[in-house]
Amino acid sequence: MPNNEKEISSFMKCLFAGSIEREMVFPHPQMDKEEAESLKLILESLRQFAADNIDAGEIDRNQEIPAEVIAGLAELGLLGMSIPETYGGYGFSATAYNRVFEEIAGIDASIATTFGGHQSIGLKALLLFGTEEQKKRFLPKLASGEWLAGFALTEPGAGSDAACIKTTAVKDEGSGDYILNGNKIWITNGGIAHYFTVFAKTMVGDAEKISAFAVTRDMEGFASGRKEEKLGIRGSSTTELTFDNVRIPAENLIGPLGKGFKVAMEVLNSGRLGLAAGCIGGIKRLTEMSVDYAKNRKQFNTPIAKFEMIEEKISDMIIDTYVLESMVYLTTALIDRGDIDYSVESAICKVYASEAVWRTASEAMQIAGGIGYSPEYPYERALRDARINLIFEGTNEVLRSFIALAGMQEHGEYLKEVGKALQSPLSQLGVLTDFAFSRIRRTVATERLEDVDAGLRQEVGKFEEYARELNIAVEKVLTKHKKDIINQGFILERLANMAIDLYAMAAVISRLDTALKEYGKEKVSRELQIGKAFCEIAWRRIRRNRRQVEHNSDPLHKSIAENAYESEGYDFDLIS
Amino acid sequence: MKIIVCMKQVPVQDSLLKITDDNTWVHEDELNWEINESDNYAMEAALRLKEEHGGEVVLLSMGPDRVKESIKQGLAKGVERALHINNEDFTTRDPFINAKLLAAAIKQESPDLVLTGLQADDTGFGQTGPILAEYLGLPHTSIVMEIEKSNGGIKVKRELEGGWFQSVELPLPALLSIQSGSNQLRYATIKGIMMAKKKEIKSLTLADLGLAEDEVDDSNSSLNFNRIFIPEKTKKAEIFEGDPKEIAAKLADKLKNEAKVF
Numbered sequence: 001m002p003n004n005e006k007e008i009s010s011f012m013k014c015l016f017a018g019s020i021e022r023e024m025v026f027p028h029p030q031m032d033k034e035e036a037e038s039l040k041l042i043l044e045s046l047r048q049f050a051a052d053n054i055d056a057g058e059i060d061r062n063q064e065i066p067a068e069v070i071a072g073l074a075e076l077g078l079l080g081m082s083i084p085e086t087y088g089g090y091g092f093s094a095t096a097y098n099r100v101f102e103e104i105a106g107i108d109a110s111i112a113t114t115f116g117g118h119q120s121i122g123l124k125a126l127l128l129f130g131t132e133e134q135k136k137r138f139l140p141k142l143a144s145g146e147w148l149a150g151f152a153l154t155e156p157g158a159g160s161d162a163a164c165i166k167t168t169a170v171k172d173e174g175s176g177d178y179i180l181n182g183n184k185i186w187i188t189n190g191g192i193a194h195y196f197t198v199f200a201k202t203m204v205g206d207a208e209k210i211s212a213f214a215v216t217r218d219m220e221g222f223a224s225g226r227k228e229e230k231l232g233i234r235g236s237s238t239t240e241l242t243f244d245n246v247r248i249p250a251e252n253l254i255g256p257l258g259k260g261f262k263v264a265m266e267v268l269n270s271g272r273l274g275l276a277a278g279c280i281g282g283i284k285r286l287t288e289m290s291v292d293y294a295k296n297r298k299q300f301n302t303p304i305a306k307f308e309m310i311e312e313k314i315s316d317m318i319i320d321t322y323v324l325e326s327m328v329y330l331t332t333a334l335i336d337r338g339d340i341d342y343s344v345e346s347a348i349c350k351v352y353a354s355e356a357v358w359r360t361a362s363e364a365m366q367i368a369g370g371i372g373y374s375p376e377y378p379y380e381r382a383l384r385d386a387r388i389n390l391i392f393e394g395t396n397e398v399l400r401s402f403i404a405l406a407g408m409q410e411h412g413e414y415l416k417e418v419g420k421a422l423q424s425p426l427s428q429l430g431v432l433t434d435f436a437f438s439r440i441r442r443t444v445a446t447e448r449l450e451d452v453d454a455g456l457r458q459e460v461g462k463f464e465e466y467a468r469e470l471n472i473a474v475e476k477v478l479t480k481h482k483k484d485i486i487n488q489g490f491i492l493e494r495l496a497n498m499a500i501d502l503y504a505m506a507a508v509i510s511r512l513d514t515a516l517k518e519y520g521k522e523k524v525s526r527e528l529q530i531g532k533a534f535c536e537i538a539w540r541r542i543r544r545n546r547r548q549v550e551h552n553s554d555p556l557h558k559s560i561a562e563n564a565y566e567s568e569g570y571d572f573d574l575i576s
Numbered sequence: 577m578k579i580i581v582c583m584k585q586v587p588v589q590d591s592l593l594k595i596t597d598d599n600t601w602v603h604e605d606e607l608n609w610e611i612n613e614s615d616n617y618a619m620e621a622a623l624r625l626k627e628e629h630g631g632e633v634v635l636l637s638m639g640p641d642r643v644k645e646s647i648k649q650g651l652a653k654g655v656e657r658a659l660h661i662n663n664e665d666f667t668t669r670d671p672f673i674n675a676k677l678l679a680a681a682i683k684q685e686s687p688d689l690v691l692t693g694l695q696a697d698d699t700g701f702g703q704t705g706p707i708l709a710e711y712l713g714l715p716h717t718s719i720v721m722e723i724e725k726s727n728g729g730i731k732v733k734r735e736l737e738g739g740w741f742q743s744v745e746l747p748l749p750a751l752l753s754i755q756s757g758s759n760q761l762r763y764a765t766i767k768g769i770m771m772a773k774k775k776e777i778k779s780l781t782l783a784d785l786g787l788a789e790d791e792v793d794d795s796n797s798s799l800n801f802n803r804i805f806i807p808e809k810t811k812k813a814e815i816f817e818g819d820p821k822e823i824a825a826k827l828a829d830k831l832k833n834e835a836k837v838f
């Protein structure tokens with residue numbers, strides 16, 4: 001067992017190491033009253049603006065968000081919500097920002113993508129790492145919406161493996177400027193943003209290391225390509241960016257030289273929560289549509305809502321929404337507390353949310369039947385829009401690896417010989433958060449979740465049981481595979497899935513417990529149904545994943561895939 | 577120019593209404609509330625006048641604690657301050673009594689102009705504005721679409737039926753009932769929302785208004801709610817016979833003289 005005196009950083013990292021940091025997830029956070037009141041008014045205003053001005057179907061068909069819509073959002077002040085007041089914004093918390101993002105995504109996914117590209121990731125590096133001078137120079141224009149922002153990391157040869165980018169920023173010794181050369185692809189807001197956070201290789205001593213730079217469209221040698229055609233989020237602008245000897249003044253370096261990878265990863269850690277919150281907005285909207293349709297569509301003389309196979313789909317949507325709200329807003333509150341490493345938690349939220357919105361879009365289409373497949377109804381657009389979430393801001397495969405490997409980091413340090421190996425290959429995965437985690441002190445280490453309402457005894461029992469199982473599984477696989485663990489994708493996926501369900505259970509139990517203590521059983525009875533139904537699903541899934549860590553047919557699957565590579569696909573034929 | 581806008585909070589449009597067991601009202605606890613539509617237009621008209629000619633817009637609303645939410649929306653849109661007649665302890669649904677209460681509050685302010693919405697989306701009486709004008713002794717006109725300042729008074733455009741408009745001049749002070757759709761409504765900006773926090777919502781009690789409870793509660797009302805019910809569905813179909821020409825003539829006659837659609 002790890003040393004209990006050690007300082008540990010995140011709820012999930014602790015959980016992997018076998019201890020439950022209750023204080024980090026209990027009670028379920030409540031928003032500051034005054035901020036909540038402003039937030040309500042903002043949401044109301046946004047809803048009215050959207051009802052009058054936004055037509056998601058038209059945005060999709062025209063592959064264009066009308067300029068007045070973006071201008072309207074800017075006018076409302078939404079483009080500077082998360083920017084501090086000193087720089088022309090409003091300094092809202094991560095929780096409030098993400099709640100607004102959720103609402104926008106429920107209105108239109110293309111607008112949400114543009115909004116997130118600007119504020120969740122585009123300008124985030126300035127907020128997190130910018131100097132006072134940089135903030136003063138850039139943030140007011142970004143807060144007012146005069147400029148939009150973008151985040152430029154991905155390149156043709158560097159997607160998931162973001163650490164291997166080829167764009168270079170070479171220091172011109174004469175002027176001290178950096179000369180930027182290379183190209184980026186798939187850049188959200190590429191055609192409309194004026195400001196970009198661009199990542200490039202720089203020399204630090206003899207080593208090539210990534211640095212982050214503030215680049216603006218007016219710089220000579222900067223160009224953006226034509227707008228990409230896409231399956232979904234078609235109104236958002238996605239383009240290539242090219243840099244041909246772009247001269248960047250040294251004062252545009254964001255964060256320390258050579259620390260750009262850390263900048264990128266920190267930005268994405270918080271950006272992923274926005275994405276997850278956005279998925280909640282999408283799911284809520286789809287659920288409303290599905291409920292309405294199911295109640296009104298009759299077959300066999302019965303509203304289809306009454307068929308149990310439809311009820312199952314609707315209840316799944318409600319459960320997913322409840323679980324996601326519980327997790328996402330627990331995690332945003334961790335950001336707002338500051339100094340807590342939430343990287344694994346935000347990756348968990350992103351994976352769960354993106355898969356839930358995709359599942360929901362698919363089931364909503366199923367409930368709608370034939371009309372669901374027609375572009376005259378919003379279901380097929382919702383399905384197309386939902387799909388990107390499994391791909392960008394870290395694919396779900398890469399994030400599952402990250403969840404498992406970063407989760408095991410603390411553990412790996414304990415198993416000395418593995419520790420080192422766990423770190424360096426991770427950076428090849430492009431997922432290593434290579435910063436020194438701001439650790440919070442573990443005062444009381446425990447393996448129990450104490451003081452939870454008696455009505456949740458069973459759920460708490462299962463949580464504790466499977467938290468222990470995760471810890472045991474980690475020990476086993478690390479002992480068995482040692483540094484080769486990074487190549488054990490089948491196993492990593494299962495550990496990640498266990499972790500996802502455990503975090504979801506913790507968030508749900510926390511929310512229910514907090515509600516029970518505040519309002520009593522009577523008032524919380526419907527929520528209890530939802531939470532209990534989820535915990536039942538979750539622990540059974542965890543149990544299956546746990547079993548399959550040791551008892552599985554992985555070798556068969558590996559062999560089948562490899563044979564397919566050999567024979568270039570499926571090479572059997574019934575008519576031979 | 578000092579303008580008072582009367583604003584009522586009403587159930588959100590398309591609310592599912594549940595009737596109480598005694599069949600005299602609806603269950604209010606489960607409803608969501610919003611600013612009455614035409615009152616929003618009254619507020620917009622007031623804000624535009626203020627922006628053009630200077631002065632102040634004061635929002636006046638009567639209702640229980642919950643109406644503060646709607647008042648805050650108004651403050652966030654640019655209204656300077658608000659008066660809230662808190663009737664948490666008494667209910668009135670009678671436009672006569674409502675107007676009496678509003679008039680008492682307005683008299684203390686001596687405004688140049690009072691704007692109300694044309695009618696409330698819940699009860700739909702459309703009477704509070706005109707009665708209020710009588711209580712205040714002010715000239716009044718309704719279904720107002722546009723307001724312009726003129727020499728010593730205002731000139732307004734009223735909507736009549738069949739696409740006709742009327743232009744009316746009134747001296748100030750005056751009271752106008754504003755029609756929905758007369759302007760593009762503004763949205764509360766975050767800046768406005770933050771500024772609204774510092775604005776005053778003055779709570780007024782009956783004592784503040786110099787009224788006694790028995791003057792205003794429902795027992796004193798000339799209006800009785802005997803039975804509230806959801807419109808009953810009736811099916812009535814009439815099938816015309818004859819050649820197309822005859823049928824068309826019969827149909828036209830029915831539409832004109834019975835259904836009175838034209």
Ligand SMILES: Cc1cc2nc3c(=O)[nH]c(=O)nc-3n(C[C@H](O)[C@H](O)[C@H](O)COP(=O)(O)OP(=O)(O)OC[C@H]3O[C@@H](n4cnc5c(N)ncnc54)[C@H](O)[C@@H]3O)c2cc1C
Nearest residue numbers: 151152153154159160186187188391392393394395397398
């Ligand atoms: C619409 C859109 C908008 C975008 N916006 C931006 C933006 O604003 N800024 C920006 O920088 N980028 C942006 N991207 C890029 C996006 O982040 C990348 O597409 C994504 O990270 C995946 O990279 P890739 O496309 O190169 O896929 P690859 O990395 O080539 O991945 C292909 C497949 O291999 C899998 N895979 C890769 N490595 C592993 C591994 N180690 N283990 C298991 N599986 C693995 C992946 O999961 C995936 O299924 C955007 C992309 C799109 C489509």
